[in-house]
Amino acid sequence: MTLRFNGAEIPCPQGSTVLDALIEADQSVEYSCKNGICQTCVLRADRGAVPAESQVGIKDTLKALGYFLPCVCLPEGSLEISVPEDADLLGRARVVSKETLSPSVSRLVIEPATPLYYRAGQFLNLRRDDGLTRSYSLASVPHLDPHLEFHIKTLPGGEMSTWIRDDVSPGQPLEFGGPNGACFYLPEHPEQNLLLIGNGTGLAPLIGIARDALHSSHHGDVYLYHGSRHVAGIYLHEDLLELQTLFPNFHYVPCLSGDAPPQGYRAGRAEAVALGDFPDLTNWRIYLCGYPPMVNAAQRKCYLAGARMDDIHADPFELKELRSSPRD
């Protein structure tokens, strides 16, 4: 068996794990327990199949991307493998358009220089030419949208988000790392009910995941709870109402935690409204995106409501500096 790693061909003798073969060949690899537990050595198989035993304990979404544990991998054929971070090379893109979705949210559309393979719901690290880098979730779907779309909330004094709102115009070059993240749709269980909860621009990855699922003939119910304090923060209301008329199994629930809810909106925090509607989440798959305290609290509540840990995908939008002021 042969391994291809960092451009080198490495022999993997019968009975040797991938990790031992890499160590034997003096490749620098991180590892610790060598027992399939600690996950320190996780690598990604870009080509070739890895045995199921080497993916035990790895999240379904990461499994789908080829992540495996080389310390317990006895390969059954040749493999092309890489260190996950190394896949994080910078790509080049150009801004196609910028549009105001609400007083504090802009839609940014960019076109990568070469087609990008990604899954709806993942995020890119956008990089300005001076090196300023921030993560933004993809709101587009690869097989439905020609370009990459982001929803960017302007934070007062926020370096990247105010630059994007004030100074970015079509043609602007940008670099990006990624795609990253394991918050995306998995087509394996089209009958499973999906619960999507996001506040503020946490909607961006969720709308991608919802459209991806619906257009992939998902037939379980797809519930999307979008939360904000104010009506203006429910920034894709019309689009989502329209999506609801196109797909009878799609249910959109806008929630307001501040303003009194007009007709068609619900009162309360998105996660509280959702958990009130569905107190038993056994067998559901759940996606939680946006404000980190909401995501973390909701993760716990969903788990207690019966969802399996592997079925809960949490994508907290951690800011660079830890802040206590809420975003919505």
Added chain:
Amino acid sequence: MADNLYEQLGGGPAIDAAVDIFYRKVLSNDAISGFFDSTDMEEQRAKQKSFLTMVFGGPSQYSGKDMRAAHAPLVEKGLNDSHFDAVAGHLQETLDELGVPADLAAKVMAIAAGTRDDVLNR
């Protein structure tokens, strides 16, 4: 064949079946959930697995000293017999729910009881 407790209980798959039942009970009990209030739930759950593997008589590398070290910060935060009893109670309920035969369950509870002084750093 199944001559040790861990195998009689069903080994790894039994732990997998038990961990969510047990962890949900612990998180739902306000008297003790504060001790488990870490944002990294996956890591916390992995530690519940270590806990169950140990009391199920499975392969576990923890010494009494490790048990003391793991729980010392909790003792500083006030961990006492009442918390220990609560955890032991949830363990017993978990075994009941899984239909573990009484003689095996008693062995599990005995292992847990044997760690009391280490867990409480006495």
